[in-house]
Amino acid sequence: MTTNTLRRRFLLATLAAGATLAAGCMQASEASQQPRDYATERFSAQGAFRVSYQPETAPVPVKKLQAWTLHVARADGTPVTDAQIAVDGDMPEHRHGLPTRPRMTRYLGNGDYLVEGIKFQMGGWWVMDFTITAAGRTDTVRFNLQLQR
Numbered sequence: 001m002t003t004n005t006l007r008r009r010f011l012l013a014t015l016a017a018g019a020t021l022a023a024g025c026m027q028a029s030e031a032s033q034q035p036r037d038y039a040t041e042r043f044s045a046q047g048a049f050r051v052s053y054q055p056e057t058a059p060v061p062v063k064k065l066q067a068w069t070l071h072v073a074r075a076d077g078t079p080v081t082d083a084q085i086a087v088d089g090d091m092p093e094h095r096h097g098l099p100t101r102p103r104m105t106r107y108l109g110n111g112d113y114l115v116e117g118i119k120f121q122m123g124g125w126w127v128m129d130f131t132i133t134a135a136g137r138t139d140t141v142r143f144n145l146q147l148q149r
C-alpha cells in the first residue's frame with residue numbers, strides 16, 4: 001500500500017466520522033426545537049395505558065392547592081379500575097420539583113382517580129409524571145404544562 005493510498009483512506013475515514021457527528025448534532029438540536037406536546041390525554045411510555053387529566057379549575061392555577069381527576073384506561077379504552085398511582089412533578093429547566101407531595105387519594109369509579117395536594121409555586125414549563133401499576137403492569141405517563149406566570 002502506498003503512502004498516498006493510506007493518506008486517502010485516513011482522510012475518507014475522518015470525513016465519514018465528521019459527517020456522522022454533524023448528523024448527530026443536527027438531530028439533537030432539532031429534537032430540542034420540536035414543540036412540546038401539551039395534550040391532556042396521552043399514552044403511557046410503553047403504551048400500556050391511555051391516561052388523561054382534568055384539573056379542578058382550568059386553566060391550571062399557580063400557587064393554589066388543587067386536585068386533579070386522572071382517568072386511566074387500557075390502550076383499547078377500557079377503564080382501569082384497580083390502579084396504584086404515584087405522582088411526581090418537576091420543572092426541568094429549574095431543577096426543582098413541587099412544593100407539595102401529591103397523592104392519589106380516592107378511586108372515583110369508571111377509571112377515574114382523585115389526585116390531591118398538587119401545587120405549582122411558579123409559572124413556566126412543568127412536567128407531571130404518573131407511574132401507574134395495574135394488572136401486573138407498570139408504566140409511566142408524562143404531561144407537559146405551560147403555566148402562566
Ligand SMILES: [Cu+2]
Pocket residue numbers: 091094096122124
Ligand atoms: Cu421553577
